[in-house]
């Protein structure tokens with residue numbers, strides 16, 4: 001078993017400032033990444049969006065302001081003091097899930113946290129919202145994770161890799177923070193400490209937790225793929241020491257289905273997705289080139305999302321057939337064929353949504 005280290009993630013690396021001790025220490029250990037990271041460091045990739053300056057001035061603040069709200073939500077959770085402890089039985093787990101949905105989650109699962117769930121060190125990603133913590137050792141304080149999904153706007157995702165895709169992802173990150181903040185404050189009001197693991201302040205990576213909590217399987221895209229919304233979701237979690245009933249990973253046959261589908265791999269404009277698998281702490285992931293993926297982002301000025309849009313589960317599949325597809329290659333082929341007949345290799349909608357159409361462009 002190996003601990004994840006947030007300092008090794010791409011956005012943490014790009015946040016390092018040339019010449020600082022942190023910069024030298026990191027690239028002494030990872031010299032192979034230095035040239036590559038230096039090429040992207042400081043690039044305002046969103047500014048590469050192929051839109052005129054007026055568009056950027058008018059529409060970028062719709063999403064860039066989200067960080068202010070996310071920051072205040074984290075602050076609100078931190079500032080809220082614990083109230084008197086209530087007795088909560090494990091059987092209250094189903095209520096907790098329903099309450100999380102009431103707050104806006106699409107689906108909810110519960111899993112345990114062990115020391116390998118957590119990052120070893122913070123990568124300081126929170127610096128972007130003013131809470132720098134680079135290099136901080138992360139201690140595994142909490143034992144239980146309430147993990148949830150929030151679905152993204154499909155109309156927007158189907159415009160990927162254009163600006164609407166960025167709007168969908170940024171909006172979902174804010175919604176994740178809202179749901180998680182409300183749940184965290186709720187738990188604290190019952191006398192149980194809570195940590196909001198979402199949007200820029202993570203003690204643990206989300207995909208393994210969501211897999212363990214039974215919210216979906218890990219697809220060829222390396223994303224969590226859910227039955228109802230594919231990977232058109234964002235993930236969040238609230239950590240607590242409340243003892244709750246735990247969920248288990250699900251197996252609806254996605255690993256085999258991905259071999260019959262591979263649409264994310266076929267459609268990926270930067271050829272970053274592969275069919276080669278790798279095991280990380282007992283979970284199957286796929287080999288993935290995050291550098292070529294980010295190169296595409298940097299050129300397109302969005303975070304692409306074509307892989308999300310390409311997934312049949314994102315566009316909706318016949319769930320009755322999915323129930324029977326495990327160990328049944330004919331049904332898998334049928335599902336892929338149905339998707340291709342309906343949407344083609346990729347459901348891409350070219351025309352802009354009204355929200356970003358200017359009168360002069362019409």
Ligand code: SF4
Pocket residue numbers: 267268269270271272273292293294296297303304305306307308
């Ligand atoms: S975001 Fe785009 S470039 Fe990156 S893996 Fe997905 S499809 Fe490929």
Ligand code: SF4
Pocket residue numbers: 219220221222225257258259261262263264265307310311312313
């Ligand atoms: S697009 Fe196909 S191959 Fe990729 S994750 Fe979805 S189901 Fe798997």
